[in-house]
Amino acid sequence: MKRAQKINPLEAGMHGLFFLCGFVAVAFVLVITVYLVISGLPAIREIGPVNFLLGTTWDSKNKTNPQYGILPFILTSIYGTAGAIVVGVPIGFLTAVFLAKVAPPKVAAVIRPAVDLLAGIPSVVYGMVGMVVLLPAIRELFQLRAGDTLLAAILVLAVMILPSIISVSETALRSVPREYEEASLALGATEIETYFRVTVPAAKSGVAAAVVLGVGRAIGEAMAIMMVAGNAPNMPGLFKSVKFLTTAVASEMSYASDGTLHKMALFSIGLVLFIFIMMINVVLNAILKGEKE
């Protein structure tokens, strides 16, 4: 008893050190939040929250009367993400059903690493292939002057969120107890009926998590869509050149000069994006927690 009570300085030191390491993650989150809020608020205050969030024109190049309204960016981000989800989720989800249930094990063993590879390909590579393949195709197909459109960005995003949707939904589908399926099959349901009416409903929170994760990835992507979306601050339209919240920051960061309202407005866009992401994280955590219980 006595010996246990004696505090070993090395042990106490290591305890403290590990505690500091553990606290670093919290410190990082605080640093990020504080920096984004402090640097993002001044421009919002100067422009006015209503003018900033609901203004429909962004004209930072105008020297005499610059306009900083980010509604086009917000709407583009929402439309683009929704589009990517509409295109990407059904394909990804059904591919996950294929990999988890329908595919012969040997086929699945070939496709799965390939999907992992898809997940690891850097986003600039997607952007470049989109530039070279997708843009001319869209231009020809729809008789446009340029292929740099919201549509191109949606397609690139849809491809980019595929791997995470596939792997998260596949894990969810696989974790459904086998007995459920056996019972359904024994009652006379066909294989496909079983998967879609028993397995999928049982795995629905996992699939929901996959969708939310896809939303998070799509709304945060910058470099790939900067290469295909055209980067003009228009209100969103499928065949218009558009700017997302992310690409607004990314494309103007390097030429906005320090200390100007323009640069501060970019930080404010970052703050708006951060708030969006935090809301998505909260939803994702709620879904995952619900699943655990």
Add this chain to the structure above:
Amino acid sequence: MEEANIMPQTALEVCRNEKCRGKGLSMGRKIYDRGLRGLVWLCAGLTCTLLVFLIGYIFYRGLPNLSLEFLTTQESLLKGTMGILPAIQNTLYVVGVTLVIALPLGVGAAVYLTEYASNRRLVTTIEFATETLSGIPSILYALVGYLAFSKTLGLGYSLLAASLTLAMMNLPTIIRTTQESLKTVPQGYREGALGLGSGKWHMIRTIVLPGSIDGIVTGCILSVGRIVGESAVLLYVGGMDGTMNNFFASLDKFAHSSGATLTVQLYVFAKERAMMDPAFAVAVVLLVLTFLINLAAKVVGKRLRQR
């Protein structure tokens, strides 16, 4: 073969048995079954086609432009060479420095969470912070890295500032994988070591950490993959200088110089200079790297799990 057909093992096998497939189903159910099955195969086919096309196209366009010279020289108008050696060096440097910073912090945090922390609320806070970090997109890291490291700490556009930012970004990956493998070390080992009179730190150093090396290595490999694929942070915090830095002359000077990594180099080639041939060659290099990293993660995970 014969026996398997006579005595199927599971309901699934009965169902998959050709003879009873679709027997006695109503028209509606038949359409439902066939229709959905067709859709599933269609989507899987689509994904595969996409994959084969992407990889095939990149190799088709990139391989002809890839040569030993491309990998081992720097771009020079005087010598007429077109190479990406500086980008390769910068990438290696950023990967190395980021891991040196993030690895001890991440492993330490995971050890604290699984071995030391007794306060439930503190654990939830730290885990919430980790999840938040992993959900933040890289463009926001780029903004914060620019503000905190380039401006506040005065590092400017430099590889060191980029590495610090990437360390923040990769911390959650290392924490999560380490934590998962720490949990697989049997509780009995810990009790055994403590019962034999070992101190807690001694127990962690000799029993727990060696037992969870697989998770730590996997975390490292996954982080390397993320760093190699990252572009926004490297572009806006690390800069896009394509010239050669002397790697061995002075690490300190190297750290404070701006430099383009492979992804940034690709972006500069493709978007800013419209040079598609070298861009595709860089894409091939990145693709091969990604493949090797994925393979390494899988092999390490499997081998160490068996042990």
